[in-house]
Amino acid sequence: MSQITPEIVEQHGLNSEEYEHVLKALGREPNLVELGIFSVMWSEHCSYKSSRFHLKKLPTSAPWVICGPGENAGIIDIGDGQAAIFKMESHNHPSYIEPYQGAATGVGGILRDVFTMGARPVANLNALRFGRPDHPKMKHLVQGVVAGIGGYGNCVGVPTVGGETNFHSAYDGNILVNAMTVGVADTDKIFYSAATGVGNPIVYVGSKTGRDGIHGATMASADFGEDSDAKRPTVQVGDPFTEKLLIEACLELMATDAIVAIQDMGAAGLTSSSVEMASKGGAGIRLDMNKVPCRETGMTPYEMMLSESQERMLMVLKPGREAEAEAIFHKWELDFAVIGEVTDTGHMVLEWNGEVVCDIPLAPLADEAPLYERPYVSAEEYKAWAKVKPLGDVPESTDIGADLLKLMACPDLASRRWIYEQYDSQVGADTLQKSGGDAAVVRVHDTKKALAISTDCTPRYCYADPYEGGKQAVAETYRNISAVGGKPLAITNCLNFANPQRPEIMAQIVGCLEGMAAACQVLDYPIVSGNVSLYNESKATGGGSAILPTPAIGGVGLLADYDKSATIAFKAEGESIYLMGREFWAAPNPVRGHLGQSLWLREIHGREDGDAPPVDLTLEKNSGEFIRELIEAGLVSAVHDISDGGIAVALAEMALAGGFGAEVEAHPDYSPTAWWFGEDQGRYLLTVPDVTAFQEQLAKGTRDADTASSGVRHIGTVTGDSLFGVPLAKLRDANESFFREWMEQ
């Protein structure tokens, strides 16, 4: 008699074709436990079935890469026997349903991905996208997400040092909460997840298993219908206090040599952790479900396997080391239970009350996993579908100062102080630069080294031109890290898109990935970890609204000596301000002074028209190297990359950070609007205290023809207390007003 009906299969998010593969993999009908396991392992969230084919295009190696994608997090060598371990992950769907817990557990999950590999987490960042501020739910969502991130990160004692926040109506029904953690480990104390050693004990540690979050991974792999509120019970509840204990207990045990393999229980909980550990080790696994610590009575194996209760880990120990490990976990008041063993059967076997309730061959579970090469439209067809208007005529700004004031007050550029002051940014006492600059800078404890970290993506560019947008997201992290003096080493990503079954959305995915791949290649800046979040579209807000394509990038770089770094703040009256970028002023070019897709055009004229600015990757690399040389030589006192809002906004941010105004002059061959608000890529502003020494360095010449295309142009002087005729006090007030008024009204 079959207990699996087509309805049950559908409820598990598997289509009929996928169910056929289940039958083939198993050679018989599954029972409910087995069906549940297949459904979560083959969900988009766990299997990357729509994106895997294209993810392979991303460069993932470099001499300094210790571990690329495929493990819990990526690992790079930072010298002196130390490694940086990092990853970014989405928690979008849960955060829309229950913002506090959704965001909090997102932070908890990414922390576990990093410390499970042996690292002490040293920095958290968050890339957030919200809908329009006047959407009825949005204030509640922003407050909840920010409080959730703070509530979790502050308690575990990992500083939240940076991130980004955007607002756009495309996120009205699907906000994005992407959390990134960076940790530091000794290279000889890195832990992987491959379960090996037949007979070795499998140990469960952390919190007990409850009924929360069952089918969270399946939920995160579907569009929101009109009943998103009814899905609230699938959102997990976080306990940062337990996480803190788990971090300390795991690191204490990791200092011994008792662990063979370790993995956190993230999405799909016990299922994905046990399946992945056994598959990676080419082993089998036997678990006694009666031994799983449960929070509630009467839980079935199905519930235990699919629960997404937080703060749990699975380990394989060396034989005979159980007592030593148990003592550490009991000291930290955490559950510890030997629940099974590694076998050589190649099967995952679950026993309950003396009976086998699941017996799945692991190889077919992986090999038969669906892989879709979903159709996508051409770049030309995409452009027609996206309906991005050509730039056309752009009126000249009538008052640069007035436009700047408006830009500095707009939601996308307003001061994020209301957000970041709710995060403990300094615990650890190693934070050298926090939110508000180009990249966060965190000292590697007890050394002169520091990590520079930045998250970036400009979704409106990605929408207008997925390929250029993908390049730009990678390049902007490269630029931000270079601007503080760090050498960019590697990135993680969080690829947020809408429904991949639509060929236009698939074109966004493919375009962005190919753009990212090109940037990684040229910049020598591989991807070492990442996460994909699809189906970010919602009918809940009326109409099938897809998010803007948002491939959020988290970049990590290294400062060998943090005394040689830069900040964005103007430092002293009288210093010279230079623009650095493509030396185009020698030959004015109509594609420069790029106003297409600019924030100025959107905020001042309400138009989202034109092409995204192109990214010249060779120039990007050379300019980054050039900037780092100037910082190292101590020839520049402030550096800021130029992004949203162009030169004018970059100047304003430098002025507000330093408390000095500036007098500046546009290039006569460009319209003032294009010069001040254009968003050409690959540019920096710098201030120079000693112009003679600076000129001498420049006169030493360039290394090659490519470097020669990067040039500097003097554009003004740090002086006074106003910019474009606007007093700094007024500019500051405008910049602070958005969150203050929105949150306090």
Place this chain on the structure above:
Amino acid sequence: MSFRSAVVTFPGSNCDRDLAVALEKVSGTPALRVWHGDAELPEKLDFIALPGGFSYGDYLRSGAMAARSPIMQAVAQAAGRGVPVLGICNGFQVLTESGLLPGALMRNANQHFICRTVRLSVENSQSLFTAGYEAGQALHVPVAHHDGNYFADEDTLDRLEGEGRVAFRYAETVNGSRRDIAGILNEAGNVLGMMPHPERAIEREHGSTDGRALFESAIRGLVEA
């Protein structure tokens, strides 16, 4: 002489390492680390520090459960014998919950966690912990807390002020604390609780070194005593 200090770690403490690092950087001697479940402190301590963090996840009330840890009886006895005890942030909350200092720390007036560098003024420059400062000196020290809103009844506040037991006051609006109190001393002057984090203002790299004199004062006072 060597300076024997101890930092107590409760489950959920997260500034314990930072405090130990600060003590070592200023005194030149590593701080001893003490686990909350221990019944006794190391012998002959010169200084006991209770760190910031979220002991027991702030469950029940911040500091309430840690105040009942086995080690706190030993800390109270040591304080009674005159051993200097410094509680920072959650450590201050533990001190009020254990009755070693008067008053209570309530949720910040704006209901949010607040992390930023604030201006403080030194109110009492005569204590063991503050002798390295000038009276009225302005300091820049970071705060990072959710429950830093100091409350005590009017009589207690008057007595604290009258006895010179207000060590630090906020020089700007921060968290709603009565009379802008940021740190207070016990009657004997050997127990200081404060919400700001002086251990985050020790090195040039921290952006402010205004916290350093607090540790230096205590060490110097003890060496001279």
